[in-house]
Amino acid sequence: MPKENCLIVRAAxxxxxxxxxxxxxxxxxxxxxxxxxxxxxxTKFCFEDSKSKDRFALTCDSLGITCQDS
Incomplete structure (x- = not known):
């Protein structure tokens, strides 16, 4: 599975x-x-497509949770 559609999130x-x-x-x-x-x-969150990764990044931002590309 491709790894380029991943974000690293600092949450617990x-x-x-x-x-x-x-x-x-x-x-x-x-x-x-x-x-x-x-x-x-x-934690690394990975998706099969970039659109889902982008939506997840927006969700993290709206929740005030830091994420970055892996």
Whole structure:
């Protein structure tokens, strides 16, 4: 699976659970797969397409959660 559609998010606990739910909702709406991986600092959220990654980045921003391209 391609890794170029990934974001590293610094979140834990309930924030991380919230982001997993948002990632699932975004991916389901776009009919694509998503997954998470461990990163050195934070959690890597990956999507099959760039549009879903961009929507997830906007969601992180609206929630005040820092994310960056991996």
């Amino acid at each position: 606990g309930k924030q991380l659970d919230l982001l997993r739910g948002e990632a699932s909702r975004i991916a389901q709406g776009a009919n694509v797969s998503w997954w998470t991986d461990r990163a050195e600092v934070g």
